[in-house]
Amino acid sequence: xxxxxxxxxxxxxxxxxxxxxxxxxxxxxKQAPPASRPVAPRGAEGRATEARVPVGRTxxxxxxxxxxxxxxxxxPLARQAxxxxxxxxxxxxxxxxxxxxxxxxxxxxxxxxxxxIARICPAFTPRQVLREGSRHILVAGTIGRAPVxxxxxxxxxxxxxxxxxxxxxxHHEVAVYRxxxxxxxxxxxxxxxxxxxxxCVLVMERVPGRPxxxxxxxxxxxxxxxxxxxxxxxxxxxxxxxxxDVFQPRLDYQVEIARYHSVGQLTDRDAGDLRGLxxxxxxxxxxxxxxxxxxxxMLLAPSGPVLVDWEQAGWxxxxxxxxxxxSVLSGDTAARRQISQLAQNGGTMARDAFxxxxxxxxxxxIRLYDVPGAGEEQRIMIRRLYDDAALARRAVRAAVGTx
Numbered sequence: 001x002x003x004x005x006x007x008x009x010x011x012x013x014x015x016x017x018x019x020x021x022x023x024x025x026x027x028x029x030k031q032a033p034p035a036s037r038p039v040a041p042r043g044a045e046g047r048a049t050e051a052r053v054p055v056g057r058t059x060x061x062x063x064x065x066x067x068x069x070x071x072x073x074x075x076p077l078a079r080q081a082x083x084x085x086x087x088x089x090x091x092x093x094x095x096x097x098x099x100x101x102x103x104x105x106x107x108x109x110x111x112x113x114x115x116x117i118a119r120i121c122p123a124f125t126p127r128q129v130l131r132e133g134s135r136h137i138l139v140a141g142t143i144g145r146a147p148v149x150x151x152x153x154x155x156x157x158x159x160x161x162x163x164x165x166x167x168x169x170x171h172h173e174v175a176v177y178r179x180x181x182x183x184x185x186x187x188x189x190x191x192x193x194x195x196x197x198x199x200c201v202l203v204m205e206r207v208p209g210r211p212x213x214x215x216x217x218x219x220x221x222x223x224x225x226x227x228x229x230x231x232x233x234x235x236x237x238x239x240x241x242x243x244x245d246v247f248q249p250r251l252d253y254q255v256e257i258a259r260y261h262s263v264g265q266l267t268d269r270d271a272g273d274l275r276g277l278x279x280x281x282x283x284x285x286x287x288x289x290x291x292x293x294x295x296x297x298m299l300l301a302p303s304g305p306v307l308v309d310w311e312q313a314g315w316x317x318x319x320x321x322x323x324x325x326x327s328v329l330s331g332d333t334a335a336r337r338q339i340s341q342l343a344q345n346g347g348t349m350a351r352d353a354f355x356x357x358x359x360x361x362x363x364x365x366i367r368l369y370d371v372p373g374a375g376e377e378q379r380i381m382i383r384r385l386y387d388d389a390a391l392a393r394r395a396v397r398a399a400v401g402t403x
Contacts, residue, residue: 104129105139113137113152113201120196121203124150135166140206148193153200169311170200176247176310177202183242187233188306207308209301216294217381221332230298231338233305234321238287250291250314253278253356260363270393273400274359277352280403284349286315293321294328319343319354323361330384348402355396362389 104110105126117124123143130138130149135157139150157166177192190204212222212230222230254275261271290297291312299306322339329335343354366385369378 104132107132109155110137110139112155113139113150116152116196116199116201117150117203119199120194120201121148121150124148124203126150134160143193143203146193147206149190149204149206151202151204167200170202171197172313173309173311174202176313177204179242179246183246185237185242186240187237188301188304189310190306190308207299207301207306209299209306211296212298212300212305213295216296217328217330218295219331221329221335222295222300224334226300227329227332227335227338229300230295230305231322231325231335231342233298233307234290234293234325235342237307238289238318238321240288242288247288247314249286249316250312251316251320251360253317253360256360256363260360265363265366266359270359270396273393273396274356276400276403277356277396281317281349281353281356284317284353287318287320289313289316289320291316291320293324295325317353317357318346318350320357320361323354323357326358327361327365327388330388352399355392355399359389359392359396362392 105114110129110132114124114126117126117139121143124141125143126139126141128140130140133154135154137152137154139152141148141150153166153170157163160166174195174197177195180189181192188207190207193203193205195202212226213220221227257266257271257274257278260266261268266274290307290310291314292309293307297307297309299308322343326336326339329339340354344351362385366382366389369385370382374382
């Protein structure tokens with residue numbers, strides 16, 4: 001799938017991956033990657049066989065030989081935050097505003113969350129429950145005349161087997177928002193109003209706008225103009241170079257490869273190919289990524305795209321955010337082609353890093369959705385994920401063959 005140019009396999013020992021300004025070695029202590037823990041039942045609105053790919057599949061968009069397999073269009077499954085399957089919107093149907101249900105403010109979980117919010121923002125007046133899930137509760141309200149959103153860890157999370165990881169992620173998001181106060185990023189994000197690290201409460205500016213999608217794998221992709229704007233915001237963030245000690249690496253790639261290999265999602269050859277690419281990326285500068293660049297975590301505001309939910313922000317191999325977007329835009333051939341072209345524009349190293357990220361992201365999506373009891377729509381999406389994973393494997397093998 002690539003040009004015939006080859007890159008010699010390095011013979012010298014590569015140094016460890018490091019942030020852009022690090023002098024040498026690894027940039028601080030590693031943190032447990034979000035995918036290396038048991039998969040929490042996220043609001044994941046979330047393809048590994050060598051079978052012939054049906055005509056019309058969406059390609060990676062990377063240059064390749066004429067014998068590359070045909071690729072096709074898929075319809076993804078729409079899912080909402082707590083794993084419930086949503087009905088797809090009719091084509092052209094607008095994303096309407098959330099329905100206001102005053103009784104939602106009276107549920108025990110929301111009342112407990114409001115008590116925690118009142119401790120740090122006594123002037124907070126709740127108006128609407130935006131989300132009441134097993135992980136988080138989002139409540140829109142006002143402080144004076146300023147619209148804000150309060151995010152709290154749900155009381156049910158205390159009884160979850162993922163409680164420690166959920167708390168760690170919440171603490172990380174608070175730290176990220178505080179870091180953004182000192183080092184303002186070149187992209188739009190909600191302004192921090194208040195935070196309680198111990199009680200896991202975060203109060204932010206409420207930005208006017210609508211989500212680019214309400215599902216993890218949207219049935220109806222944004223318009224081409226909206227996709228260009230979203231990709232532009234993501235690339236602007238990725239090219240930003242804050243001080244290297246402000247953020248930490250969020251993914252241990254060797255651990256991730258070993259984990260998916262141990263459970264059978266990666267074959268011996270797959271794991272070997274990925275490790276070969278990683279070896280060649282030993283001196284590649286890491287890139288600041290959002291880490292969870294789903295369309296549902298991007299708002300389309302009048303002033304431009306706004307990125308929210310920064311729980312996974314940190315240093316990654318280049319192209320991680322692009323890989324996440326590629327994995328969920330299965331119904332948009334043009335958008336996938338754009339993403340693949342952006343990945344190639346950085347050269348061979350950037351292409352290889354994107355492919356490593358893409359395989360690991362697809363493995364995570366398969367693990368999220370390939371579970372017992374899946375319905376027919378979910379099984380269709382699982383087949384699409386396996387098809388995408390097979391396509392990414394072939395691209396990795398082609399990339400290894402050019403080194």
